Amino acid sequence: MKQTVVLFAGAGVGHVTPMTELAYVFLKHGYDVTMVLLEPPFKSTDSGASFIERIAASNPSISFHVLPPLPAPDFAASGKHPFLLMLQLARDYNAPLEAFLRSIPRERLHSLVLDMFCVHAMDVGTAVGVPVYTFFASGASCLSVLTQFPALVAGRQSGLKDLGDTPLDFLGVPPMPASHLIRELLEHPEDEMCKAMTNIWKRNTETMGVLVNTFEALESRAVQSLRDPLCVPGRILPPVYCVGPLVSKGTAKDDSKAERNECLAWLDAQPDRSVVFLCFGSKGTLSADQLKEMAVGLERSGQRFLWSVRTPAGTKDPKKYFEVRPEADLDALLPEGFLERTKDRGLVVKSWAPQVDVLQHPATGAFVTHCGWNSTLEAVVAGVPMLCWPLEAEQKMNKVFMTEDMGVAVELEGYRTGFIKAGELEAKLRLVIEAEEGRQLRARVAARREEAQAALEEGGSSRAAFVQFLLDVENLAHGKELGN
Structure with missing residues (x-):
């Protein structure tokens, strides 16, 4: 009788995607896999039923179970941060x-594997008596810092915001500017979001x-720190299993030419390792002024480029976070004549x-990225060097690891002020594509790929x-039964 692994992915494309790849690892080892999903609280073309149906349709070997929808919180009336309301809804x-x-x-139940934001469901696993594990969709360096964080703020009378760029020392990672932690963690320790x-x-x-x-060679210091008794004084941490890189194979190798995206055909006509790819993830958007400045830098650099442009967000309405913005109006967003000239x-x-597919294409020579972990691993697996432009969440932390520990990227320094100047973008693109420093960077990334x-x-x-x-897990099953 096959055993079933239940993966609880919660919501969010950036978390469901790597967990789907994890499901395939279980399938290869002979397990049935059921992925439990939640209906996002707002319908749009990128979430709700269409998102779930799309995931299910493209992964027929995985069973999907959508929990019966609960009433969505009233984001507007509550006055609470939307993340807190989402956490409550998840609970x-x-x-x-x-x-x-x-x-x-x-x-038949083998184990329950929870997304990093679904750990409240640990109590459910305990009640049912099934072994419960966490799936951490980011890297070991990030996990190490966040695991050490509660001890850092315990007893503090003020938030870390006061520290500015003061470096913080954590086991297993380079010194981390306080300002580079996840923004909400810089608030007062008693702030509801921070808590x-x-x-x-x-x-x-x-x-x-x-x-x-992740894989051990990419973040060996951080992985060792999580096994160090000094990581969290007075606490033995559970085992950490580096099972990545969990990265999609892409569609470029499919036989179906009909579905091949037009940008891949364009890449076919470009020389090897000559194109800069600029893309900022499923949620990353830049201001209209920043898009125009980027265009100037790209044009001046003389480099070939493939640029994914999204409509600027333009609103802080939490409801809008879940909705897909309209297709970008390039003529309005980019400098006059830019498309024609380039x-x-x-x-x-x-x-x-x-x-x-773009990262794995032989023509792609560099990747300007927001430093989301999925994007970082996809570039490492493809052997493509990166230019770091972190925007939110843990991306500034990732930037430190990518540039200082892993040696797979250079930074666009303007991210610290929130605006990248055309001159810096131009210079860094030339450095990565044309200069000796870029050649050395490519060699390091190629080694990481191996x-x-x-x-x-x-x-x-x-x-x-x-x-x-x-x-x-098997040893646990043959030891004492969990729960009741």
Whole structure:
């Protein structure tokens, strides 16, 4: 009888995507996989039923279970931060999740794996008596910093915002400017958002183990720090299993030419390693002024480019966060005549480009990125050097790891002021594509690519870590029963 692994992904494309890749690792090892999803609280073309249906349709070997929808919170009336309301809504799903888990015979349940933002569901796993693990969709360096964070702020009478760029020392990572932590963590320790987030990071390492989307060679210092008794004084952390890079294979290798995106055909006509790809993730947007400044820098640089442009957000309405912005009006957003003047060496796409396929294309030579972890791993796996332009969440932390520890990127320094000047973009693009420093950077990224491939091969570190995880779950099953 096949055992079933239940993956609780919550919501958010950036979290569902790597968890879907994790599902395939379980499938390869002979397990059935059910991914539990929540209906996002707002319908749009990028969320709600269409998003869930799209994921399910493109992954027929995985079972998907959508929990019965609960009433969405009234974001406008509550006055609370939307993230806090989303956390509360997710906690309210504990009862439907428990009912679903109890519908599966206990002897068939292998484990419950929770997304990093769904750790409140740990109590459900304990009640049902199933081993519970965390899936941390970011890297080990980020996990190490966030695991050490609660002890750093314990007893502090003021927020870390006062520290500005003062470097903070954490085990396993380079010195981290205080300002580069996740913005909400800089608030007063008693601030509701700060407390909620600090609690999430604490609970991430209170499960029976953490599956991390990384490979040991990429972040060896950080991985070792999570095994160090000094990481969280007075606490033994659970095992950390580096099972990545969990990256989509892309669609470029499919036989179906009909579905191939037009930008890939454009890349076919460009010389190897000559094109700069600029893309800022599913949520990253830049101001209209910044887009115009980028265009000037791109034009002056003389480099070939493929640029994914999205309509500026223009609103802080939390409801809008879940909605897809209209397709970009390029004539209004870009300098007059820019598209005409650069048509022989540049292509601008409105809103979306098949990122994995673009990064794996031989013509792609550099990647201007917001430093989201999925994007970072996709570039490492493709062997493409990066220019860091972090925007939000943990991206400034990732920038530190990528430039100082991993050696796979250079930074666009203007991110610190929130505005990248045309002159810096022009100079950095030339550096990465044409200069000796760029050649050395490419060599380092190529070495990381080899390490990533080795980690996933038979006998590789990530394969071995996953096998160890399965063994540990089996040992638990043969030890004492959990829960009741």
